[in-house]
Amino acid sequence: MKFEGTKNYISTDDLNVAVNAAIALEKPLLIKGEPGTGKTELARQISESMGLEIIEWNIKSTTKAQQGLYEYDAVSRLRDSQLGDKKIENINNYIKKGKIWNAFESKQRSVLLIDEIDKADIEFPNDLLQELDKMEFYVYETNQIVKANKRPIVIITSNNEKELPEAFLRRCFFHYIQFPDIDTLKKIVNVHFPNIKKLLLDSALKRFFEIRDVPGLKKKPSTSEALDWIKLLLLEDITPLDLKSDSKDLLPKLHGALIKNEQDIHLFERLAFMARGNR
Numbered sequence: 001m002k003f004e005g006t007k008n009y010i011s012t013d014d015l016n017v018a019v020n021a022a023i024a025l026e027k028p029l030l031i032k033g034e035p036g037t038g039k040t041e042l043a044r045q046i047s048e049s050m051g052l053e054i055i056e057w058n059i060k061s062t063t064k065a066q067q068g069l070y071e072y073d074a075v076s077r078l079r080d081s082q083l084g085d086k087k088i089e090n091i092n093n094y095i096k097k098g099k100i101w102n103a104f105e106s107k108q109r110s111v112l113l114i115d116e117i118d119k120a121d122i123e124f125p126n127d128l129l130q131e132l133d134k135m136e137f138y139v140y141e142t143n144q145i146v147k148a149n150k151r152p153i154v155i156i157t158s159n160n161e162k163e164l165p166e167a168f169l170r171r172c173f174f175h176y177i178q179f180p181d182i183d184t185l186k187k188i189v190n191v192h193f194p195n196i197k198k199l200l201l202d203s204a205l206k207r208f209f210e211i212r213d214v215p216g217l218k219k220k221p222s223t224s225e226a227l228d229w230i231k232l233l234l235l236e237d238i239t240p241l242d243l244k245s246d247s248k249d250l251l252p253k254l255h256g257a258l259i260k261n262e263q264d265i266h267l268f269e270r271l272a273f274m275a276r277g278n279r
Contacts, residue, residue, distance in 0.1 A: 036222025
């Protein structure tokens with residue numbers, strides 16, 4: 001069964017090739033791209049299209065690789081022993097299974113999403129090399145080896161906040177999601193807003209890409225922000241004429257959905273001031 005996108009997710013041919021190649025090679029698929037380009041959603045759509053359970057592990061700056069395998073609560077066991085609780089006789093009562101363990105013990109094949117791996121410590125990816133490669137790990141407290149019943153489809157996302165180790169990269173199939181061109185973005189918008197009028201869609205996306213192309217922009221608006229903005233345009237009944245820029249105000253209507261920091265707001269204000277001065 002091959003991934004070809006879904007009715008709710010517009011996938012490009014090269015992305016489909018990457019997904020299917022990673023599955024065929026039984027390697028983790030490492031997905032990079034601008035925030036908001038659908039990296040996380042890709043894993044969910046692979047799960048939906050193939051009828052597989054998805055297990056999501058959302059990485060934070062404080063996340064340790066061991067937490068993906070299991071955690072042993074020695075403090076609780078010590079406290080229970082002092083209280084004379086009989087459950088201390090079974091050490092499994094103090095072992096909390098992680099997301100990787102959950103994926104390994106699943107009776108059916110699953111999709112394991114390791115989301116935003118670059119948020120963690122630089123050693124985090126290396127600490128998972130053997131486990132993701134061999135699809136097994138050792139539990140020291142119970143002297144057992146946990147092996148994957150069915151090899152999960154592993155999707156790893158990164159926003160490129162940190163460089164990932166070469167040893168880790170060698171074990172992955174890599175794909176960079178390019179920001180969609182205007183035709184692809186139209187298809188994405190039509191999935192979410194099938195009744196949008198063509199003239200409004202054309203005007204909105206023309207304005208959207210004009211904003212993205214402004215030199216010096218600190219944070220370019222993403223695909224998800226474009227969808228939020230267009231949703232607001234529809235709710236507020238904004239017309240194509242309302243979206244035309246002029247020298248008085250280069251910022252679009254409802255720009256708070258697209259421009260997310262004061263530096264970029266000031267940039268547009270300066271550009272508008274310069275445009276008025278050149279008239």
